[in-house]
Amino acid sequence: MIRNFFIYLTxxxxxxxxxxxxxxxxxxxxxxxxxALVGLSSNSSSSGGGEADKASIEQEVDKLxxxxxxxxxxxxxxxxxxxxxxxYLYKGKQLLRDGVCSTGKNExxxxxxxxxxxxxxxxxxxxxxxxxxxxxxWKKPDWAYIEDGLxxxxxxxxxxxxxxxxxxxxxxxxDGYMIHGTIYKRRMGMSVTHGCIxxxxxxxxxxxxxxxxxxxxxxx
Amino acid sequence: xxxxxxxxxxxxxxxxxxxxKGRKYIILIIILSVLGLTSIYAYLSISAVRDQMKLAIExxxxxxxxxxxxxxxxxxxxxxxxxxKMASLDSVGLSIDLEQHVIQLELKGVVVMSxxxxxxxxxxxxxxxxxxxxxxxxxTPLTIxxxxxxxxxxxxxxVEAPKDTIAAQLxxxxxxxxxxxxxxxxxxxxxxxxxxxxxxxxxxxxxxAEAQKKYEFGKGFKxxxxxxxxxxxxxxxxxxxxxxxxxxxxxxxxxxEAKAILRALPQKSLVTIRI
Numbered sequence: 001m002i003r004n005f006f007i008y009l010t011x012x013x014x015x016x017x018x019x020x021x022x023x024x025x026x027x028x029x030x031x032x033x034x035x036a037l038v039g040l041s042s043n044s045s046s047s048g049g050g051e052a053d054k055a056s057i058e059q060e061v062d063k064l065x066x067x068x069x070x071x072x073x074x075x076x077x078x079x080x081x082x083x084x085x086x087x088y089l090y091k092g093k094q095l096l097r098d099g100v101c102s103t104g105k106n107e108x109x110x111x112x113x114x115x116x117x118x119x120x121x122x123x124x125x126x127x128x129x130x131x132x133x134x135x136x137x138w139k140k141p142d143w144a145y146i147e148d149g150l151x152x153x154x155x156x157x158x159x160x161x162x163x164x165x166x167x168x169x170x171x172x173x174x175d176g177y178m179i180h181g182t183i184y185k186r187r188m189g190m191s192v193t194h195g196c197i198x199x200x201x202x203x204x205x206x207x208x209x210x211x212x213x214x215x216x217x218x219x220x
Numbered sequence: 221x222x223x224x225x226x227x228x229x230x231x232x233x234x235x236x237x238x239x240x241k242g243r244k245y246i247i248l249i250i251i252l253s254v255l256g257l258t259s260i261y262a263y264l265s266i267s268a269v270r271d272q273m274k275l276a277i278e279x280x281x282x283x284x285x286x287x288x289x290x291x292x293x294x295x296x297x298x299x300x301x302x303x304x305k306m307a308s309l310d311s312v313g314l315s316i317d318l319e320q321h322v323i324q325l326e327l328k329g330v331v332v333m334s335x336x337x338x339x340x341x342x343x344x345x346x347x348x349x350x351x352x353x354x355x356x357x358x359x360t361p362l363t364i365x366x367x368x369x370x371x372x373x374x375x376x377x378x379v380e381a382p383k384d385t386i387a388a389q390l391x392x393x394x395x396x397x398x399x400x401x402x403x404x405x406x407x408x409x410x411x412x413x414x415x416x417x418x419x420x421x422x423x424x425x426x427x428x429a430e431a432q433k434k435y436e437f438g439k440g441f442k443x444x445x446x447x448x449x450x451x452x453x454x455x456x457x458x459x460x461x462x463x464x465x466x467x468x469x470x471x472x473x474x475x476x477e478a479k480a481i482l483r484a485l486p487q488k489s490l491v492t493i494r495i
Contacts, residue, residue, distance in 0.1 A: 004243055011247050015254035022258045023453050027265045031465060034344040036269040040277075057293040064300035071307050071329025079332045083480035105395070106374070111381045121376075124484065125310060126328050149382040190399055192392075218332050220312050220325060220484035 077216040078179075078207065080197055082122050085189045087199065089207055097206050100189045102182065102198040103219075111146050118143040120194040127173040127217045132208060136170035136180060138162045143194070167201060169208040173217060179207065260460070261453050268465035269345065272417070276349060280356035288351070295494065298359045302492035304329070305361050313361065313490040314481065316420075316471065318342065323422075323473055325484055333484075335477040338425060343418075343467035346495055354495075361490035362414040369410035369482055408478040414491060418467040422482070424475030469493070 030036055072093060079088040082103040089097040104122035111117070140160045145152045153159050167181010182188070182198040197219075199207060286294060299317070306313035307329030315324045318340060325333040349357060367373055382388040408424030456463045473481075 007243065008246060008250070011250050015250055019254055019258055019261075020450060023261060023450055027262050030262065031265055031269050032343045032345075032468075034348050036266045036344060037273055037348045040270060040273050040348070053287065054290055054293060057290060057297055061293065061296050061300060064297065064304060068300060068304055068307065068329055073330075077330075079330075081333065081480055083483050084476050106376050108376065108378045109381060110378060112383070116381075124312065124486075146381045147388060149384040149386075149388045187396055190396055192396060192399075218327050218330055220327060220332050220480070 073216055075212060075215060076210045077218065078211065079218045079220075080122070081220060082124075082191065083220075085191060087197070087203070087207075089210060091210075096210060097203065099200060099203045101203075102184075102188050102193050103191055104193055104195040105191050109143060109147055116142070116146060118146075122193070122195050122197065122219055123175075123177065124219050127177070127219065129171050129179075129211050129213055129215045129217065130174050131172040132169065132211070132213065134169050134208075135163070136166040138165045141176075167199075167204055169204055171208060171211060179217070180204070257457055260457050261463075264456055264460070264462045265465070268462040271462065272465050272467065273345065273348065276353050276357060280352040283352040283356060286351040286355065291350070291354075294355070298355055299492065299494045302359070302361045306490045306492060309490065311486045311489055312484045313492065314485060315492040315494075316469075317494045318469075319494055323471060323477075323481070325481055333477065333480060335473045335481075337471055337473055339472040341468075341470045342495065343469070345418075345467035346469070357416055358493050358495065361492050362416055364412045364485065364487070364489050364491060365415055366413040367410065367482075367485075367487070368412075370407055371410075371479065371482070373410075373482055406475070406479070408475050408482070410478070410482045412491075418469070420491065420493075421468055421470040422478050423470065423472045424478030425472045426475050 074092050076089065076091045076096070079090065080101060080103065081087070085101050085103055087099060087101045088095060105120050107120045109116075109118045109120065138161070140162060142152050165183060166178070167183075170178045170180040172178050177195055177197075179197045179199060181201055181204045184192070184198075185200065188198065188200060197217075303313075303315055303326065306315070306326055310328065312325055312327050312332070315326055316337075317323075318337070321337040321340070323335050323337055324331050379391070382391055406424075409422070411419055411421045413419055452463060455461075
């Protein structure tokens with residue numbers, strides 16, 4: 001009786017295992033092979049057609065390729081990869097310089113009393129250089145004090161003005177976002193900023209001197 | 221003590237024989253049932269693939285026949301037209317060229333990231349489509365309907381303001397350390413559902429040696445679907461209905477690039493594919 005039970009159980013387990021292997025591996029493999037589609041054909045192509053057709057399509061292809069290439073700026077532009085914290089400075093299709101950068105930390109800061117919130121992220125898309133200037137002075141916004149656990153001073157308090165924090169140059173992108181330098185070099189290559197793009201001193205100098213007002217900044 | 225007669229001995233033998241026969245029947249029934257269920261499921265699964273192809277052919281029935289001798293040129297034209305359509309939008313799009321083994325992120329027509337595809341596996345369904353069915357499927361950009369990923373797509377943290385400068389410094393150091401740690405131990409695998417009834421799977425692999433391990437991870441991720449398949453398969457067998465077939469394109473690229481693409485793509489972004 002017990003012997004029979006084990007025999008049936010073994011056969012059943014082997015059977016279920018066989019079924020599972022078929023469902024998980026064999027049948028999907030069959031589904032993904034072209035064997036499953038034998039005898040089915042789209043039958044939608046015709047033969048013939050002259051060289052003239054081919055030449056006209058090739059002409060259209062050339063035109064489309066030129067149209068697509070025209071999207072790439074001929075003046076300098078910069079591409080920022082926020083995932084790897086890396087930047088690429090281009091002119092046309094020529095890479096002029098690339099290097100490490102720091103971008104937004106993707107954080108929402110909430111004050112202890114929940115009255116104040118601020119989002120820190122680098123916006124994706126195409127931005128333009130609106131202004132650029134050397135020796136920038138940073139006017140610390142309220143969130144800088146909240147983040148440091150300090151009381152917020154008045155709007156024109158002298159403690160708000162800081163020199164050196166933004167490095168030797170700044171290139172403004174609008175809405176308070178900038179490309180600038182940093183004193184926190186240890187954290188380069190990390191997502192630690194409040195949304196701005198930080199570069200190392202040498203890279204910043206090249207970017208500042210190469211990028212023009214109106215140059216595009218591609219951020220992803 | 222009574223001795224067993226010849227008849228008694230024979231009857232015992234017949235009983236044992238009947239018992240063996242019964243056991244054999246039960247085993248045979250089990251084997252036949254398993255084979256039967258498997259065959260039914262295989263039949264239904266293959267029918268689902270064929271239905272999907274018939275549907276694709278039907279959809280393309282109204283479009284003009286494609287001249288097979290001009291197929292490569294027409295493919296190139298469709299590829300460029302699709303990318304131009306993506307360029308006319310403000311958001312990031314994805315272009316996948318399986319002919320050149322390249323995957324690219326494009327923003328306003330500019331290639332912002334380009335990655336060499338290290339490995340790729342495509343369902344047989346795609347290998348069988350040609351002519352106007354190809355252009356009906358890949359002739360215009362596809363739209364992403366849904367993302368599923370092994371890492372957070374938009375990793376946004378909510379942080380409460382520190383009480384003082386010491387707490388602020390400690391929090392900043394801890395956050396930087398955490399970010400560095402996270403970068404080291406990430407398996408990147410993500411999948412998207414596209415609006416023309418198939419899935420695109422992207423897998424991050426850092427080296428060919430590591431690839432096999434990561435493949436297992438990728439398959440582990442996909443096994444969610446497969447486990448669902450087992451339970452669903454019983455339901456389909458009982459109802460004698462066809463299971464859903466979703467053709468797939470699986471692409472392996474370097475891990476940091478797989479992550480960058482995942483995070484860059486908006487929820488309903490466009491994808492252009494050339495096979």
